[in-house]
Amino acid sequence: EIVLTQSPATLSLSPGERATLSCRASQSVNTYLAWYQHKPGQAPRLLLYDVSNRAPGVPARFSGSGSGIDFTLTISSLEPEDSAIYYCQQRIDWPPLTFGGGTKVEI
Amino acid sequence: EVLLVESGGTLVQPGGSLRLSCVASGFTFSNFWMTWVRQAPGKGLEWVANINADGSEKNYVASVKGRFSISRDDTANSLHLDMTNLRDDDTAMYYCARERAAYDSSDYWGRGTLVTVSS
Numbered sequence: 001e002i003v004l005t006q007s008p009a010t011l012s013l014s015p016g017e018r019a020t021l022s023c024r025a026s027q028s029v030n031t032y033l034a035w036y037q038h039k040p041g042q043a044p045r046l047l048l049y050d051v052s053n054r055a056p057g058v059p060a061r062f063s064g065s066g067s068g069i070d071f072t073l074t075i076s077s078l079e080p081e082d083s084a085i086y087y088c089q090q091r092i093d094w095p096p097l098t099f100g101g102g103t104k105v106e107i
Numbered sequence: 108e109v110l111l112v113e114s115g116g117t118l119v120q121p122g123g124s125l126r127l128s129c130v131a132s133g134f135t136f137s138n139f140w141m142t143w144v145r146q147a148p149g150k151g152l153e154w155v156a157n158i159n160a161d162g163s164e165k166n167y168v169a170s171v172k173g174r175f176s177i178s179r180d181d182t183a184n185s186l187h188l189d190m191t192n193l194r195d196d197d198t199a200m201y202y203c204a205r206e207r208a209a210y211d212s213s214d215y216w217g218r219g220t221l222v223t224v225s226s
């Protein structure tokens with residue numbers, strides 16, 4: 001089973017600042033990595049699939065990069081509504097389709 | 108508009124059974140793989156099970172294999188999760204989600220249904 005480790009656990013930033021979230025895999029996942037946003041009481045939301053492809057309706061301030069074992073989600077200019085927990089998920093080795101432990105972004 | 112609405116979550120005793128359901132609308136349900144994901148209190152997301160478009164392939168996380176069963180009813184646009192021999196650590200919010208393709212990311216999710224296993 002591939003283990004995804006996300007860092008930092010919590011990120012506290014101000015509106016307009018840049019957020020950089022990391023996801024490291026225990027073995028290569030090639031580019032089969034997705035990012036989700038999850039707010040309390042809401043359904044999780046797909047942000048990016050296959051590293052850098054934005055899901056429909058996702059603002060351009062969300063971008064992704066990486067391959068192999070190291071991946072980054074960047075939010076270029078934080079908005080107040082970006083407060084959430086962000087998860088990465090791999091889909092190269094299944095089952096299970098594992099998630100990372102999450103990074104909480106506080107604004 | 109794609110909608111997924113889960114139901115069936117409740118308080119159940121350890122060792123008990125429960126059936127969760129998810130009704131889908133806004134897309135051709137029979138064309139898509141579907142997934143259950145859960146989130147225990149204070150924890151992250153955990154993939155639980157998925158099923159292919161025609162129901163012939165089912166996969167489970169090791170911790171629920173042999174206790175949970177995923178199924179679908181395309182005539183009713185419904186996904187189910189039958190849970191037996193429930194344990195305290197099955198307590199979680201359970202989300203239904205649509206996979207973009209086989210073993211792919213999930214592009215639409217429901218708001219979840221809460222299962223509490225406690226005596």
